[in-house]
Amino acid sequence: MSELKEKLEAYKKRAEKAVSRFPERQERFATSSEIDVERLYSPEDLSDFDYLEKLAFPGEYPYTRGIQPTMYRGRYWTMRQYAGFGSAEETNERFRYLLEQGQTGLSTAFDLPTQIGYDADDPMSRGEVGKVGVSISSLADMETLFQGIPLDQVSTSMTINAPAAILLAMYIVVAEKQGVSPDKLTGTIQNDILKEYVARGTYIYPPQPSMRLITNIFEYCAEHVPNWNTISISGYHIREAGSTAVQEVAFTLSNAISYVQAAIEAELPVDKFAPRLSFFFNAHNNFFEEIAKFRAARRIWAKIMRHRFQAQDPKSWQLRFHTQTGGSTLTAQQPDNNIVRVTLQALAALLGGTQSLHTNSRDEALALPTEESARIALRTQQIIAYESGVADTVDPLGGSYFLEALTDRMEEKVWEYIEKIDEMGGAVAAIEQGYMQREIQQAAYQTQLNIESGKQIVIGMNKFAVDNETPPELLRVNPELGRIQAERLAKLRSQRNNEEVEKRLQALEKAAEGDANLMPYILDAVRAYATTGEIANTLRAVFGEYRPSLF
Amino acid sequence: MEHKIRVLVAKPGLDGHDRGALVIAQGLRDAGMEVIYTGLRQTPEQIVAAAIQEDVDVIGLSSLSGAHLELFSEVARLLKEQGIDDILVIGGGVIPDEDISALQQNGIAAVFTPGTPMQETVKFIRDHVRKGAV
Numbered sequence: 001m002s003e004l005k006e007k008l009e010a011y012k013k014r015a016e017k018a019v020s021r022f023p024e025r026q027e028r029f030a031t032s033s034e035i036d037v038e039r040l041y042s043p044e045d046l047s048d049f050d051y052l053e054k055l056a057f058p059g060e061y062p063y064t065r066g067i068q069p070t071m072y073r074g075r076y077w078t079m080r081q082y083a084g085f086g087s088a089e090e091t092n093e094r095f096r097y098l099l100e101q102g103q104t105g106l107s108t109a110f111d112l113p114t115q116i117g118y119d120a121d122d123p124m125s126r127g128e129v130g131k132v133g134v135s136i137s138s139l140a141d142m143e144t145l146f147q148g149i150p151l152d153q154v155s156t157s158m159t160i161n162a163p164a165a166i167l168l169a170m171y172i173v174v175a176e177k178q179g180v181s182p183d184k185l186t187g188t189i190q191n192d193i194l195k196e197y198v199a200r201g202t203y204i205y206p207p208q209p210s211m212r213l214i215t216n217i218f219e220y221c222a223e224h225v226p227n228w229n230t231i232s233i234s235g236y237h238i239r240e241a242g243s244t245a246v247q248e249v250a251f252t253l254s255n256a257i258s259y260v261q262a263a264i265e266a267e268l269p270v271d272k273f274a275p276r277l278s279f280f281f282n283a284h285n286n287f288f289e290e291i292a293k294f295r296a297a298r299r300i301w302a303k304i305m306r307h308r309f310q311a312q313d314p315k316s317w318q319l320r321f322h323t324q325t326g327g328s329t330l331t332a333q334q335p336d337n338n339i340v341r342v343t344l345q346a347l348a349a350l351l352g353g354t355q356s357l358h359t360n361s362r363d364e365a366l367a368l369p370t371e372e373s374a375r376i377a378l379r380t381q382q383i384i385a386y387e388s389g390v391a392d393t394v395d396p397l398g399g400s401y402f403l404e405a406l407t408d409r410m411e412e413k414v415w416e417y418i419e420k421i422d423e424m425g426g427a428v429a430a431i432e433q434g435y436m437q438r439e440i441q442q443a444a445y446q447t448q449l450n451i452e453s454g455k456q457i458v459i460g461m462n463k464f465a466v467d468n469e470t471p472p473e474l475l476r477v478n479p480e481l482g483r484i485q486a487e488r489l490a491k492l493r494s495q496r497n498n499e500e501v502e503k504r505l506q507a508l509e510k511a512a513e514g515d516a517n518l519m520p521y522i523l524d525a526v527r528a529y530a531t532t533g534e535i536a537n538t539l540r541a542v543f544g545e546y547r548p549s550l551f
Numbered sequence: 552m553e554h555k556i557r558v559l560v561a562k563p564g565l566d567g568h569d570r571g572a573l574v575i576a577q578g579l580r581d582a583g584m585e586v587i588y589t590g591l592r593q594t595p596e597q598i599v600a601a602a603i604q605e606d607v608d609v610i611g612l613s614s615l616s617g618a619h620l621e622l623f624s625e626v627a628r629l630l631k632e633q634g635i636d637d638i639l640v641i642g643g644g645v646i647p648d649e650d651i652s653a654l655q656q657n658g659i660a661a662v663f664t665p666g667t668p669m670q671e672t673v674k675f676i677r678d679h680v681r682k683g684a685v
Contacts, residue, residue, distance in 0.1 A: 128618045202567055479620070
């Protein structure tokens with residue numbers, strides 16, 4: 001026996017002896033994904049660990065340690081706070097405020113009517129206009145939203161899925177009007193419909209035409225908007241809906257496989273679109289599990305793209321991702337405690353090598369954030385960046401016995417799910433059968449039971465609660481906005497050239513019935529000030545609407 | 552005659568966050584109630600029609616998008632308009648304290664915000680539901 005093994009055995013005996021006198025806090029320690037956490041990790045846990053195969057160097061396949069050679073030593077991650085509420089004027093003001101405060105990219109929250117392709121004056125929009133994001137019913141609103149913000153100097157992320165083509169078209173046209181050509185634009189559209197069916201709910205059309213719209217965007221952007229991230233394949237909402245960390249990665253990568261497959265079936269060469277795929281993950285509470293998750297995700301994706309899809313361009317192998325701290329971990333009780341949760345989650349994302357980050361505000365279990373709360377959330381990132389030193393070396397935890405063992409274990413468990421979903425016929429089939437939804441729902445219910453039994457502690461909620469808290473100052477959205485937006489729309493409809501709008505919508509309808517790329521038709525309709533709802537409804541008439549089964 | 556408590560869990564408006572609605576639906580089922588879940592994107596009219604058709608004792612409304620004041624109140628108003636006063640209407644979601652009293656005035660019997668144990672909701676329903684339902 002080697003000296004190491006001998007000493008390890010001796011340690012284990014000593015530890016057991018200690019435990020027999022002073023039991024540990026729990027009989028078993030485990031992560032959110034039910035991966036056992038051992039008392040101690042040592043070189044023994046990595047005995048057949050091949051550094052070059054498992055980790056290699058930053059900027060090198062399989063990218064476990066990060067996708068760039070220097071990571072945050074070159075440039076910090078993009079600090080990108082998700083913002084949007086009320087009218088385009090109000091959100092434009094918040095955008096400019098955040099840019100003045102040192103934010104480095106924009107991230108647009110749209111209200112639910114916009115996200116589901118309804119105009120502000122549609123009966124379905126009742127009560128929802130401007131509530132969870134900005135209301136954008138036409139190009140006119142989009143012009144206001146980006147007024148005074150030069151689109152060649154800022155990168156903009158847009159959380160828009162089913163109508164992603166419409167909002168991207170509006171962004172391109174606003175840029176045109178600023179004299180900025182589309183090849184100068186940088187940013188991201190979420191454009192990830194599969195997770196809408198699974199977890200987020202802002203779907204419009206059934207899967208097949210939705211996949212077509214997505215591949216149309218891939219194709220159009222590869223040609224005309226080459227620096228745009230055409231999709232942000234999102235585990236964030238899957239996790240928020242209650243999944244474990246392993247499920248978050250597994251379902252997201254399974255969805256990603258479906259998008260790649262669809263684009264290849266539409267005869268797009270993989271290396272033409274794959275470098276523009278991006279991802280979006282959650283940073284949740286279990287610190288090391290989260291860091292391991294990000295590293296495992298990078299390694300798995302690199303293998304999928306290189307071996308399964310035979311991509312040749314290393315850029316196609318790199319999993320680039322945005323992270324948001326976990327909204328569902330925030331408590332309505334003692335909301336200032338959330339600042340601490342967010343700090344730890346943000347740190348996990350950065351130790352996991354994220355490309356951009358949104359830190360949640362302390363008051364988001366109660367309402368949209370106030371300006372003050374949003375500023376503290378941004379400052380949290382700035383303090384980590386400028387004061388803590390964690391960004392000064394690449395992948396500082398690489399080589400940790402625990403972290404590498406956990407990264408390997410997560411990878412194994414993710415592959416098990418991916419293989420299972422492959423056997424079911426891929427992500428679309430798994431979603432249609434309700435498989436992902438059921439898995440997530442079970443995990444969510446288990447979490448709730450664990451919290452109620454006290455097995456899972458939530459500080460301020462089921463432990464260390466206080467009575468009679470003073471409610472904090474909250475942001476209120478103008479309840480009159482629905483009416484104001486409706487009046488604006490009526491004015492727009494009376495002032496634009498309605499014959500031209502009609503003509504362009506008809507051209508779009510005809511194109512949708514065939515198999516042309518729809519982006520040029522949508523751009524034409526947007527230029528004539530056809531509204532979000534009119535364009536979405538034109539496509540509804542051809543594609544139909546998705547009606548979920550209840551599982 | 553006694554019957555199991557029947558609950559309609561409903562998502563009014565366009566909000567897609569149904570984790571809470573699904574968890575509470577399962578929790579109420581585990582507590583022995585019969586639960587019907589409407590799915591997403593229901594108008595107040597559809598919710599009231601479903602409640603009548605399913606002859607429920609309770610409507611549980613969930614919204615996390617800030618549309619609660621308008622949409623929850625509209626469900627209660629429509630029930631009243633149709634002369635229905637024996638269906639208990641409760642709500643949950645991301646709802647600021649200051650809105651709760653307004654909702655109660657409009658006929659929402661109770662509002663359960665994040666962090667509420669399921670047992671509290673179960674107990675409230677049992678204590679307030681119309682006679683005959685258990």
